[in-house]
Amino acid sequence: MTQNCSMVLGLEIHMQLKTDSKMFCGCKNDPFFSDANTNVCPVCMGLPGAMPIPNLNAIKSAQIFSNALGAKLQTKIIYERKNYFYPDLPKGFQLTCPHNPIAVGGSLSGINFREIHLEEDTAKSIHTGDLTLIDFNKSGVPLLEIVTEPDFTDIDEAVEFCKEIQLIVRYLGISEADMEKGNMRLEANISVRKLGQKELPNYRVEMKNINSFSFMKKALQYELRRQSGALTVGEKLVQETRGFNETTGKTFTQRSKEEANDYRYFPEPDIPIIEIDEKWMNEITTRKILLPSELRTQLKEKGLNDQYVLRLVGDFSLYEKYLAVLDLGYSPSESANFVVNISEYKEKSPSEIDKIEKSKRSSKISNESVLLPIVETVVNKNLKVVSDYKSGNTSAMQFLIGQVMKSTQGKADAQIVASMLAKLLP
Amino acid sequence: MILEIQRKLKNREITCEELIKTHLDVISSQDLDINAFITKTPETAIDAAKHVDEEIRASKDLDELFKNRPLLGIPLAHKDIFSTKDIKTTAASKILEDYIPVYDATVVSKLKKSGGISLGKLNCDAFAHGATGENSDFGPTKNPYDKSRVSGGSSSGTAASVASKMVVFATGTDTGGSLRNPASFTNTVAIKPTYGRVSRYGIIAMASSLDSVGHITTSVEDSALILSQTAGFDKYDATTSKNPVENYLENIGADINGKKIGIVKEYLSDEIDSEISEKTKSAINIFEKLGAEIIDISLPNSEYALASYYVITPSEVSSNLARFDGIRFGNTRDKFGDEAKRRIMLGTYALSAGFYDGLYLKAQKVRTLIIQDFKKAFSKVDAILAPVSPVMPPKIGEVVSDPMKNYLMDILTVPVNLAGLPALSIPCGFSKGGLPIGIQLIGDHFLEKNLYNLGYNFERASE
Numbered sequence: 057m058t059q060n061c062s063m064v065l066g067l068e069i070h071m072q073l074k075t076d077s078k079m080f081c082g083c084k085n086d087p088f089f090s091d092a093n094t095n096v097c098p099v100c101m102g103l104p105g106a107m108p109i110p111n112l113n114a115i116k117s118a119q120i121f122s123n124a125l126g127a128k129l130q131t132k133i134i135y136e137r138k139n140y141f142y143p144d145l146p147k148g149f150q151l152t153c154p155h156n157p158i159a160v161g162g163s164l165s166g167i168n169f170r171e172i173h174l175e176e177d178t179a180k181s182i183h184t185g186d187l188t189l190i191d192f193n194k195s196g197v198p199l200l201e202i203v204t205e206p207d208f209t210d211i212d213e214a215v216e217f218c219k220e221i222q223l224i225v226r227y228l229g230i231s232e233a234d235m236e237k238g239n240m241r242l243e244a245n246i247s248v249r250k251l252g253q254k255e256l257p258n259y260r261v262e263m264k265n266i267n268s269f270s271f272m273k274k275a276l277q278y279e280l281r282r283q284s285g286a287l288t289v290g291e292k293l294v295q296e297t298r299g300f301n302e303t304t305g306k307t308f309t310q311r312s313k314e315e316a317n318d319y320r321y322f323p324e325p326d327i328p329i330i331e332i333d334e335k336w337m338n339e340i341t342t343r344k345i346l347l348p349s350e351l352r353t354q355l356k357e358k359g360l361n362d363q364y365v366l367r368l369v370g371d372f373s374l375y376e377k378y379l380a381v382l383d384l385g386y387s388p389s390e391s392a393n394f395v396v397n398i399s400e401y402k403e404k405s406p407s408e409i410d411k412i413e414k415s416k417r418s419s420k421i422s423n424e425s426v427l428l429p430i431v432e433t434v435v436n437k438n439l440k441v442v443s444d445y446k447s448g449n450t451s452a453m454q455f456l457i458g459q460v461m462k463s464t465q466g467k468a469d470a471q472i473v474a475s476m477l478a479k480l481l482p
Numbered sequence: 483m484i485l486e487i488q489r490k491l492k493n494r495e496i497t498c499e500e501l502i503k504t505h506l507d508v509i510s511s512q513d514l515d516i517n518a519f520i521t522k523t524p525e526t527a528i529d530a531a532k533h534v535d536e537e538i539r540a541s542k543d544l545d546e547l548f549k550n551r552p553l554l555g556i557p558l559a560h561k562d563i564f565s566t567k568d569i570k571t572t573a574a575s576k577i578l579e580d581y582i583p584v585y586d587a588t589v590v591s592k593l594k595k596s597g598g599i600s601l602g603k604l605n606c607d608a609f610a611h612g613a614t615g616e617n618s619d620f621g622p623t624k625n626p627y628d629k630s631r632v633s634g635g636s637s638s639g640t641a642a643s644v645a646s647k648m649v650v651f652a653t654g655t656d657t658g659g660s661l662r663n664p665a666s667f668t669n670t671v672a673i674k675p676t677y678g679r680v681s682r683y684g685i686i687a688m689a690s691s692l693d694s695v696g697h698i699t700t701s702v703e704d705s706a707l708i709l710s711q712t713a714g715f716d717k718y719d720a721t722t723s724k725n726p727v728e729n730y731l732e733n734i735g736a737d738i739n740g741k742k743i744g745i746v747k748e749y750l751s752d753e754i755d756s757e758i759s760e761k762t763k764s765a766i767n768i769f770e771k772l773g774a775e776i777i778d779i780s781l782p783n784s785e786y787a788l789a790s791y792y793v794i795t796p797s798e799v800s801s802n803l804a805r806f807d808g809i810r811f812g813n814t815r816d817k818f819g820d821e822a823k824r825r826i827m828l829g830t831y832a833l834s835a836g837f838y839d840g841l842y843l844k845a846q847k848v849r850t851l852i853i854q855d856f857k858k859a860f861s862k863v864d865a866i867l868a869p870v871s872p873v874m875p876p877k878i879g880e881v882v883s884d885p886m887k888n889y890l891m892d893i894l895t896v897p898v899n900l901a902g903l904p905a906l907s908i909p910c911g912f913s914k915g916g917l918p919i920g921i922q923l924i925g926d927h928f929l930e931k932n933l934y935n936l937g938y939n940f941e942r943a944s945e
Binding site for chain 1: 573584682685720721798801803804807809810834835838
């Protein structure tokens with residue numbers, strides 16, 4: 057960053073919710089795996105006369121997320137029409153709740169949220185040759201929108217923030233948050249100001265359709281350099297939407313402020329105001345949840361090392377497997393070792409792991425006279441490694457022990473093998 | 483009329499096939515001239531009639547059969563903005579000339595379940611925009627009482643088909659008077675139910691916060707019977723009420739002695755045709771003779787109702803018509819008629835940044851005031867009596883090129899829609915020139931029963 061500039065960065069994160077049905081109709085919510093245009097009905101096709109029915113389970117998922125981040129749940133949610141034309145928007149408007157959202161406020165890692173909305177996704181355009189085909193399976197999928205304040209001071213911090221959000225929604229079980237499938241989409245608003253300037257810049261650059269974390273990092277880094285450079289030489293920066301070309305590594309103008317849409321928002325007459333009563337509110341706020349940050353602390357307290365913590369917290373199914381192994385009576389580090397490190401346990405269920413472990417332990421070979429011929433064979437077959445060991449390479453010993461373990465299908469007592477090798481190779 | 487047909491079918495005085503064929507004959511002989519229908523479905527109607535005859539033959543308990551399906555065998559037709567599965571639904575606009583829905587509107591399927599037999603789809607102003615029926619892209623519908631005149635609108639075909647006995651009843655919508663106005667022009671009865679009483683699912687939306695789904699009949703009794711079938715909560719329409727549906731026929735003939743009927747000071751304007759004013763006065767006299775107490779009331783914000791209506795309606799229209807984007811449904815947007823284009827432009831303007839607060843939002847505030855006016859009024863009276871149209875049915879072509887004149891025809895009907903109230907339009911006689919005149923009874927939310935009770939007594943007394 058140019059030294060006399062500072063960055064102003066805020067994010068908008070879109071997340072498809074994992075509900076049974078779509079946001080405003082009973083169609084199956086499966087935008088990725090079903091055949092094109094099979095999960096459709098008059099409502100999500102925007103046929104004349106069709107009317108939206110809000111999916112209360114989707115609203116609850118959005119509230120669970122909001123509540124987990126300390127955002128204030130709103131007691132009135134009002135759906136409005138965001139009017140604009142696009143072939144993937146069959147009604148000519150998108151239903152969203154911009155002015156009376158699901159929740160406002162809340163924070164994560166020092167970044168404040170402005171508001172959390174719940175809207176409907178658009179259909180999917182598939183460009184093939186000079187044809188554009190439209191798959192309406194994605195039309196009407198519940199889409200959570202998280203808007204942050206421009207609180208980020210660092211690009212890496214923003215990337216980590218997005219990863220943590222991804223983890224949180226997975227923990228809450230409300231979204232797959234898979235960037236590749238488009239479950240999770242990022243938008244960034246970035247601008248720069250002179251160091252010490254208090255007020256926000258009078259423009260911002262919107263970066264849309266960011267579909268990976270590395271893309272986000274590269275695009276923002278480029279944009280920060282570009283804007284800082286411009287500010288330094290006194291060039292005027294303008295409000296616009298910019299895209300990122302991965303091949304050139306540069307951003308480019310997509311739409312300027314003058315071309316911006318006037319969305320003509322007005323309340324959707326077909327959806328009465330959604331009032332959240334006390335009983336409903338309690339159902340959300342008293343729900344037991346586990347956040348990744350809490351789990352991190354818990355696992356560290358159990359004495360697990362950073363590598364184990366990182367892997368277990370980062371993969372909730374792995375953590376669940378760890379819990380199951382722990383339940384079978386193994387120590388925390390033993391359990392973590394099984395599920396994180398041992399490749400042959402990857403596809404095994406906790407009870408299968410237990411079975412193998414028990415049989416290993418009961419049939420352990422610790423008799424030196426049984427082990428000796430095996431150890432000697434390994435030494436003779438690996439003379440190069442032996443000489444490495446002799447010249448001081450300690451990992452060579454690990455390799456030789458490993459070879460003995462392999463020849464005994466893991467039944468050899470590793471400690472005894474180690475002392476035998478030490479004796480054999482002075 | 484429906485109960486009389488039921489009796490004849492039960493006693494085997496007529497077969498359903500004969501009944502349907504009689505009506506199809508009326509359509510054949512008259513509709514070339516009247517132009518009430520856009521699409522006719524005689525073959526499916528005759529098949530359905532044959533099926534009904536079989537059912538009647540096979541039934542061991544005819545009373546039970548007709549109790550469960552009170553509209554069994556009754557010929558009807560739908561305004562062409564009701565989605566009908568596999569049957570063309572044009573909204574009387576060229577842009578939907580070839581559109582065939584894949585589903586039935588809730589009311590269409592409810593009426594099927596009740597035994598009704600549809601003879602086809604009815605003409606109207608395109609997308610229900612209009613008060614004369616002349617905004618149809620399929621030609622105007624003529625008034626059966628004077629074929630040089632319009633039959634009102636937007637539910638023009640609905641009124642004309644019932645008045646000329648092509649069908650026993652017909653469905654329609656009322657967004658600002660679109661059922662009451664044509665009923666008053668054709669000597670028929672129209673119910674505009676409370677907003678949320680009848681499902682709108684499957685009906686091509688005009689202005690979603692105002693659209694109300696009703697029907698036109700030749701008698702108050704028929705109207706009540708049909709509403710008992712069409713009303714009720716619908717899981718596909720989030721604005722429908724869960725209030726239980728009443729049997730509107732029950733106590734329909736109860737004495738109305740002591741009922742309080744309000745007369746709105748602001749509605750007694752010089753702008754209203756003198757013959758209409760006169761007939762309204764005679765109607766008031768009839769109610770007085772029946773023992774009703776006539777009370778003068780005021781709805782002080784009435785003068786702002788039309789302005790508010792013509793901001794809110796085009797705003798919602800501009801958004802509702804966006805789905806006809808030229809990509810689907812076969813035709814491009816140049817096929818929209820002038821009135822649709824006019825409303826799209828007006829509404830887009832009213833919702834635009836910089837104008838929203840002064841137009842749309844302000845109109846909504848006026849709407850709240852109008853609702854409050856009515857609330858106050860209904861603390862004093864059981865119903866309000868008013869003329870329906872300020873003018874007699876215009877000649878075809880007389881007002882079509884003057885949108886303002888056309889809009890002014892709605893002046894006495896739109897306040898009801900803005901407030902979401904129920905209203906019943908009933909005939910109250912004829913002008914010297916032989917043209918029908920109607921009055922409307924306006925009730926408080928979900929009190930259609932009161933209106934039917936008053937209307938039924940009035941109908942008997944004025945016979």
